Amino acid sequence: MYPAQFEYEKAGSVSDAIDALSSNPEAELIAGGHSLLPTMKSGLADPDMLVDIGDVDELHGIDHGDGSTRIGAMVRYADVADDDTLREEAEVFAETAHQIGDFQVRNRGTVGGNIAHADPASDLPGAVLAADATMHVAGPDGERTVDADDFFHGMYATDVGEDELLTAVEVPHEGTAGAYAKKPNPASGYALVGVAVRLTMDGDTVTDARIGANGVMDHGTRLPDAEDAIEGTSLSADSIEAASDAAGSTLDEYMVMEDQQASAEFRLQLLGAYTERALAQAGERAGVL
Ligand SMILES: Cc1cc2nc3c(=O)[nH]c(=O)nc-3n(C[C@H](O)[C@H](O)[C@H](O)COP(=O)(O)OP(=O)(O)OC[C@H]3O[C@@H](n4cnc5c(N)ncnc54)[C@H](O)[C@@H]3O)c2cc1C
Structure with missing residues (x-):
């Protein structure tokens, strides 16, 4: 499909882009265009002006x-x-x-x-x-x-x-080690579920953990249950398993994403498995596992 007609403006600076957006509520920024253009071609978005920020x-x-x-x-x-x-x-x-x-x-x-x-x-x-x-x-x-x-x-x-x-x-520049583990959609590569981990270690003890998940809720979300389970522990296969079991336990189960690609139940199973992988990889990189 072809998108509806639109005007095109190249912004030369951040303030140019802000002026264009402020003067036209129907204007939309275009950066890489990899998300915007498909939605325009499918008719889901029809901005009447594109403000290109590529040269700013x-x-x-x-x-x-x-x-x-x-x-x-x-x-x-x-x-x-x-x-x-x-x-x-x-x-x-x-x-x-x-x-x-x-x-x-x-x-x-x-x-x-x-x-x-x-x-x-x-x-x-x-x-x-x-x-x-x-x-x-x-x-x-x-x-x-x-x-x-x-x-x-x-x-x-x-x-x-x-x-x-x-x-x-x-x-x-914080944390001792980080990792990202995801189950990609086989067609697009987008995350069915993806888990990002940053661990701060003192020896083999986890003093701070931040864990962010994609593909589970309607937006990227922290996993405080898994963070609490791993913080203060001596990082090991057992403590990682406990944190992975806890992953998602405080999420509102009625809000977990469900679509043609994966049921909510499957996404929660993936969340545990990929939390475990991300934590194990961060542990290896920290030289603890
Ligand atoms: C085949 C395919 C596979 C993909 N696989 C993945 C994947 O595995 N993982 C993944 O994360 N993504 C994936 N993507 C999405 C891709 O990463 C997009 O590029 C990204 O989501 C949007 O970035 P963009 O620069 O293309 O933004 P655009 O498409 O240009 O813009 C997207 C939206 O963001 C707005 N916008 C852009 N820049 C700004 C800004 N600086 N400030 C405010 N608003 C802004 C635009 O107005 C628009 O509404 C995939 C896309 C395709 C086509």
């Missing part, structure tokens, strides 16, 4: 700071996955980007588009929750930051307002 310099680049790394919204997954320094600084984020889709998707899709689109089956929402990232948002009233924990509101719904854009994601 402020949205590009990975800046390695002392305590955190700032990743511009227009940075492609491939650039994140190929950045060895970022892998050392924020393993869970880099590892997750590496597992998105295939080469074509990783060369086109953007960090900002993925997180702002907030598809429940996308991979980066769980990663930013596990990484305890901060989102940088700009709008007519200036810039503001939002913690990952407060960013995702629901299916395709985030804290970014209609006339705002996500400009960058800031990932702290």
